[in-house]
Amino acid sequence: MIKTTNTSPRQAQASGAVLAAESIPQKQELDVMVHARNVVKTYRTGDITVEALRGVDLDIRSGEFVVIMGPSGHGKSTLLNCLSGIDSIDSGTVRIDGQQIHELKDRARTAHRAKRMGFVFQSFNLIPVLSAAENVELPLLAAGAKPAVARERAAALLARVGLSQRGQHRPAELSGGEQQRVAIARSLVTDPAVVWADEPTGNLDSATAASVLDLFRAVNAGGQTFVIVTHDPEIGANADRMIEVHDGLIRQHEPSRPQDGVAQATSLPIQDGMAY
Ligand SMILES: Nc1ncnc2c1ncn2[C@@H]1O[C@H](COP(=O)(O)OP(=O)(O)OP(=O)(O)O)[C@@H](O)[C@H]1O
Numbered sequence: 679m680i681k682t683t684n685t686s687p688r689q690a691q692a693s694g695a696v697l698a699a700e701s702i703p704q705k706q707e708l709d710v711m712v713h714a715r716n717v718v719k720t721y722r723t724g725d726i727t728v729e730a731l732r733g734v735d736l737d738i739r740s741g742e743f744v745v746i747m748g749p750s751g752h753g754k755s756t757l758l759n760c761l762s763g764i765d766s767i768d769s770g771t772v773r774i775d776g777q778q779i780h781e782l783k784d785r786a787r788t789a790h791r792a793k794r795m796g797f798v799f800q801s802f803n804l805i806p807v808l809s810a811a812e813n814v815e816l817p818l819l820a821a822g823a824k825p826a827v828a829r830e831r832a833a834a835l836l837a838r839v840g841l842s843q844r845g846q847h848r849p850a851e852l853s854g855g856e857q858q859r860v861a862i863a864r865s866l867v868t869d870p871a872v873v874w875a876d877e878p879t880g881n882l883d884s885a886t887a888a889s890v891l892d893l894f895r896a897v898n899a900g901g902q903t904f905v906i907v908t909h910d911p912e913i914g915a916n917a918d919r920m921i922e923v924h925d926g927l928i929r930q931h932e933p934s935r936p937q938d939g940v941a942q943a944t945s946l947p948i949q950d951g952m953a954y
Pocket residue numbers: 680721722723728730748749750751752753754755756757800
């Protein structure tokens with residue numbers, strides 16, 4: 679369990695001098711997609727304070743396929759949300775693609791996310807009044823794509839996750855696994871530089887989960903960075919690196935798979951259209 683206290687939260691450990699130095703990207707850091715230092719996040723509910731992240735340091739290289747594992751309630755979703763800028767942090771620093779994400783104003787942070795990131799949320803976060811196809815199209819339309827282009831790309835991605843017959847269904851008319859696959863299609867539709875996926879196969883049978891892993895690895899072979907929270911050992915075994923989150927801290931930080939460069943795209947049982 680995450681450490682829960684009713685005392686005031688820890689103070690930030692990073693000194694101003696460290697933060698100032700880190701705001702200037704160094705040459706050797708140019709291929710770093712995610713750079714996080716001493717990230718602290720506490721949730722306060724009434725008198726209860728939960729130290730969800732207790733000073734996380736993490737670097738993820740551009741193009742890396744990283745898996746985050748760890749027990750329930752230990753801070754995995756919080757880490758993803760804080761690294762991606764969806765949630766605020768109490769202290770520390772997070773740079774994505776050279777951009778100090780938490781120093782951006784809300785609008786700029788949202789725009790940066792829309793342009794550079796894709797998300798698969800643990801609870802999908804599909805828009806209930808939109809069809810599956812419209813949900814997938816939305817990030818592209820928000821990014822300024824022409825409707826016809828968005829429609830075509832969304833249809834191709836829905837086909838890629840085996841849902842070409844479900845585009846007109848609303849989320850409530852889809853099974854949990856189908857909703858999850860819509861969320862996966864949506865996360866990839868803008869060709870984002872980094873994809874954050876929180877338990878993306880949690881609702882899928884093993885064959886469909888393997889297909890999603892193949893899809894992610896195929897996209898990753900094109901250079902996109904993946905950060906995936908999962909309990910699925912199969913995904914862990916296929917990662918470039920496995921990170922364990924324990925009690926709001928990163929406990930392990932070791933390669934789980936040889937750095938053999940480009941992943942091979944394999945044929946997908948659920949594929950019915952799109953090529954990556
Ligand atoms: N919005 C919130 N308000 C208060 N506490 C929260 C909030 N979100 C998360 N927490 C607490 O922070 C801790 C970490 O939660 P988090 O969702 O990051 O865990 P997790 O590792 O993703 O767990 P799971 O594997 O069950 O998804 C938990 O103790 C949780 O109760």
